[in-house]
Amino acid sequence: MSVAEEKVRKYGGYNLHTVKTEKFKTNNIVVKWKAPITEESATLRALLPYVLQNSSNKYPNTATLRSYLEELYGATFFIDLSKKGDYQIISFSLEIANEKFLSNPDPLLKKGVDFLAEILFNPNGDGKSFVAKIVEDEKRALKQRIQSIYDDKMRYANFRLVEEMFKGEPYALGVNGIADKVDPITAEELYQYYEKSRQEDQIDVFVVGDIDEEEIASYISTKLPFADRTASEHTRAVHKEVKEKEVKEVQDVKQGKLHIGYRTNVVYGDEDYFALQIFNGIYGGFSHSKLFLNVREKESLAYYAASRIESHKGLLMVLSGIDQQNYEKAVSIIKEQLDLMKKGDFTDDEIMQTKAVTHNQMLETLDTARGMIEVFYHNAVSGVKVDMSQWLQSISKVTKEEIRSVANKIELDTIYFLSGSEGNN
Structure with a gap:
């Protein structure tokens, strides 16, 4: 193609x-x-x-x-x-x-x-x-x-x-x-x-x-006569000792915001970056994901539930809107779904569907000039050269074991919960 x-x-x-x-x-x-x-x-x-x-x-x-x-x-x-x-x-x-x-x-x-x-x-x-x-x-x-x-x-x-x-x-x-x-x-x-x-x-x-x-x-x-300059060194997110912490904040809000941050220990240009993309799609990136189906649809615990990655910082964020009485249960299910990913508890159909959606999403992004520029700019930021044909081929080749392996690199760092005062501890 x-x-x-x-x-x-x-x-x-x-x-x-x-x-x-x-x-x-x-x-x-x-x-x-x-x-x-x-x-x-x-x-x-x-x-x-x-x-x-x-x-x-x-x-x-x-x-x-x-x-x-x-x-x-x-x-x-x-x-x-x-x-x-x-x-x-x-x-x-x-x-x-x-x-x-x-x-x-x-x-x-x-x-x-x-x-x-x-x-x-x-x-x-x-x-x-x-x-x-x-x-x-x-x-x-x-x-x-x-x-x-x-x-x-x-x-x-x-x-x-x-x-x-x-x-x-x-x-x-x-x-x-x-x-x-x-x-x-x-x-x-x-x-x-x-x-x-x-x-x-x-x-x-x-x-x-x-x-x-x-x-x-x-x-x-x-x-555009920009003066000569020395190219800056590209910084890479370094692995840090992670100690899980919980932060709760009270404001005048009707709907609680439960946002959870994980360290992926993977950034753009790494060999397992493509496996991380597919992991995220299965876990919480798309409407067929485990978070959407289990936290929002099956248990009706959340108004929204999704995950996204920050490619240059090694950050995975889970975002959900919940009633505050559902806090403990929602946290438990979000953690449980990640544990299932680490054990390889996802199907070949889920992998195929996620690859297809990821592939189509990238092609849609490349259908606009602005999207195209943002995609290419990842290379400039990271100092790593990944062309689009290579990107699409690498996504299609990701294996179940690679997804499981990248899941096991992910560490929970911070649970943040913003809620209203009523019924708060």
Whole structure:
């Protein structure tokens, strides 16, 4: 089967990833900035892309910036923040029409690169500081984003589980930074951090579409003049002595949130990573999984019950919403289902069904340019090269014994339960 292939060109200041495909009528350019997440920089880093997205020297306010995007046949520009392992990633994304499908021969892709160059290299400021009012406005918005985690109890339970499980580690930090550190940030300090990030971050540029790869590579190399830098060392999650702990928290909530964290001791690029994918699908990743069928359907203990893995940190999270009187029973069944996986108590049919769903899920992800870029970016984050054909073949070859073996590496770390006060111990 033919799946998307990327070409990677390494320059001194960044890596350029191009994917030539006729699947889309638009071209997508994504610039990703990667740096370790730290307590000192996390909040600055969470604020920076929103200030850069707001305006630039050429487009001094949001209205002129958005008006220019409309001129580019309604191009869409947005930013995103994410955390992969111990890294905090900033993404600048532009989706623009492919001029091949327009009667106007405007070189739209090149104009898109020019636009991103303006945003990334000519921010709205005087070369020493951003415009103070813009920074203050975006600080208010950042505080609202941080607060929104506390208002969404499912996200809050996730955040608290990670915070407890990785206490003292960078991974415990939220991707939006720390609320108390927002107000002290000045426009000058943020500009200094911008200069540092632009010069030191690992930069990866992705271009996906029906493109001339050589031509766009030549153009980007002149328009995005990222300074040479030394590639950062890839950090790997290290095995830690795990001691099971239980954390209970009481708030005014109607539905309890039972979220459980396990250390998988497996990360992206490891030989048994593919077995972990299939394990997760059978255990709690899909609607035919053991958690869904036993905790939610059979016992009616949970409003939702699922599991997911964090590929770069060796983390497996079980997420469930339960009535608090069902706490002990739900924990017991979740543990029991993992024990059954460790004993190999799952069928060939379950394996086949999970492989099929995993395979289809990956193909669906590769059906969008954004999904394609996220899949390929795993390689850039981990420093491990896995092409998509290899990924799909490796999934199909996973054996029952490999799934059982990877299950036996998984260790329970933290049980976190958020519940209402009524009937709580």
